[in-house]
Amino acid sequence: MLENVVQLKCCVKHDPWGKKGKDSLAGHLWAQTPGSTGIVDSETYSEMWMGTYPSVPARLLSTGETLENYLKRKPELVGGSIKERFRTSLPFLPKILSFDKALPLQIHPDKRLAEQLNLTHPDQFADPNHKPEIAVALSNFELFAGFKPLTDIEWLMQIKPLDQFVPAHATFDDELLRKICKILLQLPPETVAETITQLLTLPEAHFGKQRYIPGLLDRLRKQYSESDNGTLVAVLLMNYITLGPGEAVCVPTDSIHAYLRGDILECMARSDNILATGFCPRPTRNNVEIFARALSFKPHNPEEAILGRKKTDKGELGRTDEYAPPFSEFNVLATILGAGEEEKHRPIEGPSIVVVTKGNGEMAVAGKKKFDLHEGAVFYVGGNVPVEFSTQRGMAVYRPYAE
Numbered sequence: 001m002l003e004n005v006v007q008l009k010c011c012v013k014h015d016p017w018g019k020k021g022k023d024s025l026a027g028h029l030w031a032q033t034p035g036s037t038g039i040v041d042s043e044t045y046s047e048m049w050m051g052t053y054p055s056v057p058a059r060l061l062s063t064g065e066t067l068e069n070y071l072k073r074k075p076e077l078v079g080g081s082i083k084e085r086f087r088t089s090l091p092f093l094p095k096i097l098s099f100d101k102a103l104p105l106q107i108h109p110d111k112r113l114a115e116q117l118n119l120t121h122p123d124q125f126a127d128p129n130h131k132p133e134i135a136v137a138l139s140n141f142e143l144f145a146g147f148k149p150l151t152d153i154e155w156l157m158q159i160k161p162l163d164q165f166v167p168a169h170a171t172f173d174d175e176l177l178r179k180i181c182k183i184l185l186q187l188p189p190e191t192v193a194e195t196i197t198q199l200l201t202l203p204e205a206h207f208g209k210q211r212y213i214p215g216l217l218d219r220l221r222k223q224y225s226e227s228d229n230g231t232l233v234a235v236l237l238m239n240y241i242t243l244g245p246g247e248a249v250c251v252p253t254d255s256i257h258a259y260l261r262g263d264i265l266e267c268m269a270r271s272d273n274i275l276a277t278g279f280c281p282r283p284t285r286n287n288v289e290i291f292a293r294a295l296s297f298k299p300h301n302p303e304e305a306i307l308g309r310k311k312t313d314k315g316e317l318g319r320t321d322e323y324a325p326p327f328s329e330f331n332v333l334a335t336i337l338g339a340g341e342e343e344k345h346r347p348i349e350g351p352s353i354v355v356v357t358k359g360n361g362e363m364a365v366a367g368k369k370k371f372d373l374h375e376g377a378v379f380y381v382g383g384n385v386p387v388e389f390s391t392q393r394g395m396a397v398y399r400p401y402a403e
């Protein structure tokens, strides 16, 4: 057995906002693993996790051993200075998500707050790490990310009945925005419902360039009842963004976001810490005070949320793009091949995960051993291994890595 390239068997989650049955890409990819139990039409398939996080661990297909344990036994397969720098073999956690309903309105706390929460509430915050993340669209992708520009929010909040939620005689700056966000999150259910109903009586034109507002309010109240505070925060204060396949967003630590519809590849620092205050049952919501205090104001317009991709010399034949967010835990390579095309990846110093999201082909390792690739095939590839991809009919391969 080649030790530095191993095929993985991943787990899938069934959150209620996941797409159902065969409509879910996460479910479809998960179900292609040899030995999988297959898709049930009535079941939701929300997330397939491809990392070493203990609650949803990936395992070696051949033996069932967790990847975490395997890399602990064979630290030489990780490569680079990863272990010293991140105190873990795989510093990132890749996932495939499929959803047609809003995910919880959330932020991921920074390291300082995560350490505190992990210490005081280890049951809810299972690790002391931060969780900056990126999301690459695999289909059309709708989301809320970051706050709108202050001028847009200020203009909107003058409209009745919203004006009552703006503290009087204050300068309209980020600190005021923090207060407004907190006020909206703390409104009693009846007030939320009343406000949404009143806004829906206004004509679209009343909202100026934000005329999408009534449509989104109506959509979200149907998903999460009329009294979910998340609806007001997302639609009134946050950037509503639509992306096509291949486009991506970057969500730094403490940045507010709520994904709305799509199939995405998500990659994040190895953490599962989340503070959620909307689009989830009231009893499970986190403390609004802590949430509001932690909020950052980046991004502060839709353009700032976008993560660009660029060609990288990691792909020797020029068919590889790279998403490089401004954090050190990972970058993501995307190799999208047409029929009959191939690509060679230069050796990467650290660990990586290879996942095929579309099509099929082959992966040759170090010019020798060949692996069949098909939709849903997931591999761990260790440090310093050159790999080559080839396909007869076309194939999309994503490869998050650290080095």
Ligand SMILES: [Zn+2]
Pocket (backbone or CB within 6 Å): 106, 108, 133, 257
């Ligand atoms: Zn998130």
